[in-house]
Amino acid sequence: GMPSAEGEHSPALAEGQRIARVQIETAAALELDYVIPEKLERHIGIGTRVMVPLQNQRVAAVVIELLESSSYNARLKEIASLVGTRPMFTPGLLKLAHWISDYYVVPVNRVLRTMLPQAVREKPETFLTDSHLKLAKEPPPDIFEKMHANAPMQARILEKLRSNGGEATLSELRRELPRATAIIKPLLKAGWITRSEVRVERDPFQTEEFLPSQPLTLTEEQQVAYVAVMKAIHREAGTAASVGESVEAGKIAAIAGQAERSTSEQRPPSTLLLHGVTGSGKTEVYLQAIAQVLDMGKTALVLVPEISLTPQTIERFKARFSEKSDAIAVLHSHLSDGERHDEWFKVHEGRAKIVIGARSAIFAPLENMGLIIVDEEHEPSYKQEDAPRYHARDVAVVRGRIEHCAVLLGSATPSLESFQNATLGKYELLNMTRRTDGKSMPLIRIVDMRLERRKGTEVSFTNTGILSQRLRMAIQDRLTKKEQTILFLNRRGFNTSLSCVACGETVQCQECAIPMTLHKKDNRLVCHICGARRVPPSKCPSCKEPGLKYAGFGTERVEQAVREVFPQARMARVDTDTMQRKNQLRDTLKDFRAQKLDILIGTQMIAKGLDFPNVTLVGVLNADTALNIPDFRAAERTFQLLVQVAGRSGRGEVKGEVFVQTHAPHSPAIQFSRHTDYDGYALQELEHRLAFKYPPYTHVVLVSARGKHETQAEFTLQTLYKRLEQGLPAGTIMGEPTPASLAKAHGQHRFQLLLRSEKIRVLCAHIKRVVDGLTVPADIYVSWDVDPMNV
Numbered sequence: 001g002m003p004s005a006e007g008e009h010s011p012a013l014a015e016g017q018r019i020a021r022v023q024i025e026t027a028a029a030l031e032l033d034y035v036i037p038e039k040l041e042r043h044i045g046i047g048t049r050v051m052v053p054l055q056n057q058r059v060a061a062v063v064i065e066l067l068e069s070s071s072y073n074a075r076l077k078e079i080a081s082l083v084g085t086r087p088m089f090t091p092g093l094l095k096l097a098h099w100i101s102d103y104y105v106v107p108v109n110r111v112l113r114t115m116l117p118q119a120v121r122e123k124p125e126t127f128l129t130d131s132h133l134k135l136a137k138e139p140p141p142d143i144f145e146k147m148h149a150n151a152p153m154q155a156r157i158l159e160k161l162r163s164n165g166g167e168a169t170l171s172e173l174r175r176e177l178p179r180a181t182a183i184i185k186p187l188l189k190a191g192w193i194t195r196s197e198v199r200v201e202r203d204p205f206q207t208e209e210f211l212p213s214q215p216l217t218l219t220e221e222q223q224v225a226y227v228a229v230m231k232a233i234h235r236e237a238g239t240a241a242s243v244g245e246s247v248e249a250g251k252i253a254a255i256a257g258q259a260e261r262s263t264s265e266q267r268p269p270s271t272l273l274l275h276g277v278t279g280s281g282k283t284e285v286y287l288q289a290i291a292q293v294l295d296m297g298k299t300a301l302v303l304v305p306e307i308s309l310t311p312q313t314i315e316r317f318k319a320r321f322s323e324k325s326d327a328i329a330v331l332h333s334h335l336s337d338g339e340r341h342d343e344w345f346k347v348h349e350g351r352a353k354i355v356i357g358a359r360s361a362i363f364a365p366l367e368n369m370g371l372i373i374v375d376e377e378h379e380p381s382y383k384q385e386d387a388p389r390y391h392a393r394d395v396a397v398v399r400g401r402i403e404h405c406a407v408l409l410g411s412a413t414p415s416l417e418s419f420q421n422a423t424l425g426k427y428e429l430l431n432m433t434r435r436t437d438g439k440s441m442p443l444i445r446i447v448d449m450r451l452e453r454r455k456g457t458e459v460s461f462t463n464t465g466i467l468s469q470r471l472r473m474a475i476q477d478r479l480t481k482k483e484q485t486i487l488f489l490n491r492r493g494f495n496t497s498l499s500c501v502a503c504g505e506t507v508q509c510q511e512c513a514i515p516m517t518l519h520k521k522d523n524r525l526v527c528h529i530c531g532a533r534r535v536p537p538s539k540c541p542s543c544k545e546p547g548l549k550y551a552g553f554g555t556e557r558v559e560q561a562v563r564e565v566f567p568q569a570r571m572a573r574v575d576t577d578t579m580q581r582k583n584q585l586r587d588t589l590k591d592f593r594a595q596k597l598d599i600l601i602g603t604q605m606i607a608k609g610l611d612f613p614n615v616t617l618v619g620v621l622n623a624d625t626a627l628n629i630p631d632f633r634a635a636e637r638t639f640q641l642l643v644q645v646a647g648r649s650g651r652g653e654v655k656g657e658v659f660v661q662t663h664a665p666h667s668p669a670i671q672f673s674r675h676t677d678y679d680g681y682a683l684q685e686l687e688h689r690l691a692f693k694y695p696p697y698t699h700v701v702l703v704s705a706r707g708k709h710e711t712q713a714e715f716t717l718q719t720l721y722k723r724l725e726q727g728l729p730a731g732t733i734m735g736e737p738t739p740a741s742l743a744k745a746h747g748q749h750r751f752q753l754l755l756r757s758e759k760i761r762v763l764c765a766h767i768k769r770v771v772d773g774l775t776v777p778a779d780i781y782v783s784w785d786v787d788p789m790n791v
């Protein structure tokens, strides 16, 4: 323990007075002891947020331990005040914060700050309220008549209340009478009506109606998976009861560690990997397991990638639990601050029993948890790119251990890390290999674009390389049959580069050193990293020659090509450029589902979690975009993407077809995806990872240095490299310092260094020691990322 900042007014510790050890929220790893004043005694527990005096200031802090005595108690100050009425961190979340701090090597205060939404941290318990007005007594007829003559507005309000069963809210009245706030004052004073304040929830789904849905009869495969999940839930609920009280105050990190060890003992793993092909009914398994969890009086948390958190997804949950739809809280980044605040408090106050959300929802303050579900567990967006750089799936597994609840990871294309954990028996593997509708997977046809180009089969010169002849014929066929088509390309804009014919230079963003993309609608070059925009130059910025040439295509260009070839088709484009307006995405998807559109062109916004029964054709316009990124997961990503996109086709009565256009038809990712052969692909890729010592056989740490000055950033990383070499833990593989794959972003030059080891904690301890001992120039930032998803 450490003493709190010395103060002359420190009270002596009275008999029976207790001490709180707190973590200061704004200072890295600063734990201090404070005396709990008698008036706050009853309100302070572990996880309470408080204000404490520190160096003539008041700062926010979190109580992490309660003590009977402190070795420094002669000089302790008192806690000044409470923030919020109940502890904002559950004991489980505090343990989790320490685990994250430890594993990702990030100060615990940073983790604690991340755990609370900003609105909750900065303005806790600021709810919207409304006045509830009630008719207190009936005015006698003569008074009422007088009122009609002298104060007709007042009379109108009384009549309105009367016709409304004697009550109304002020905001209801104001819809008819904008000045109602002023008009009710004399009525209140005269005692005709009474007023009380009620809380109004900002509910993002206020206007939505949900048709109730009934549980479906599970298929055999679903039944097997469901039973396994229920067994794990009950097993964990059993241990939770027996562990119960041993989870005492204090020694938080130690307990998290202990929870971790206890799983390696004999009992079966409580983390399950549900590997189910698209359409095998994973969501139905989730829904029925959650229903049971609620019946047990427990709570459930469902993580979904941000991009799949569509109204359609939420609707499925709200519809199933429609009688308890209030018991569902939704947490994601598209809510307003107020909505997020209110949804969070719905969980905090124990009213929400189910939380659905994106990455940061893993920190939802649920208690008494029965099940955590991570859908699409392979999704890279579960990794946070700024400190704390946590991976929500991995954090979910740890939270499951801490809370003694089951964890269910679901995917049609599990990450190799999870697949390996299942193979090793750390996770229980559940397979669902068949679609619930009994349909076979779609036919996947690989189109070699190199041949296509040689044959010269393009419709016109300007459409080169966008639509192969085979894909064009397939689209035409669907238009004739009144079936639908999805065209997928993970690049926005019209052309993806502009370069000079004379000198070969490409027009790049000044700040980010990547080619700028033409957006034709407003005729601007746009940087997709920093958003910088400029008018396309008419002459080469470098050699001043005219004759700049556009190349590469994005979704905007595809739309034009498709309109040119199929002028009669009804189509829409879905990307972040076209989907700016609120509800636009939902409306477009609704139209597509209602078959008011024939063709949907889009980026990854349409690759996930969508189910359109009349889509029988999917075209992947360029499968190579993901394959060509310099990342050891490039092939894994490509395979996942192809299988996911293919899953959009043929979900209805007709068998689907998928065309994959590529310049690398023989790469394993493309060949295995052709038969949706996950196991074949995974085993092949694992061999490769083993040979080159990449995850899941090692852990990666990516150390980077960035700053405005290129040479300084590079030199800093070089120095770091030399120091890391000394005493490098045995078994560590360290690469050379190199420019990052995004060598410049937002005006900062970036260099990186990749380290790999089987012993992640030993490696991180070494890195931390070296970085802490290094003097870094003021405007150079050094950071490191444990288990990075982008290298």
Ligand code: ADP
Pocket: 216, 217, 218, 219, 222, 276, 277, 278, 279, 280, 281, 282, 283, 284, 285, 436, 437, 611
């Ligand atoms: P996944 O999440 O694995 O892609 P879904 O849960 O979305 O699959 O299910 C695909 C489709 O199958 C949905 O339309 C769903 O309503 C339907 N479905 C799921 N389970 C069953 C079942 N047991 N019987 C009939 N239809 C089912």
Ligand code: ZN
Pocket: 509, 510, 511, 512, 513, 527, 528, 529, 530, 531, 532, 746
């Ligand atoms: Zn830029």
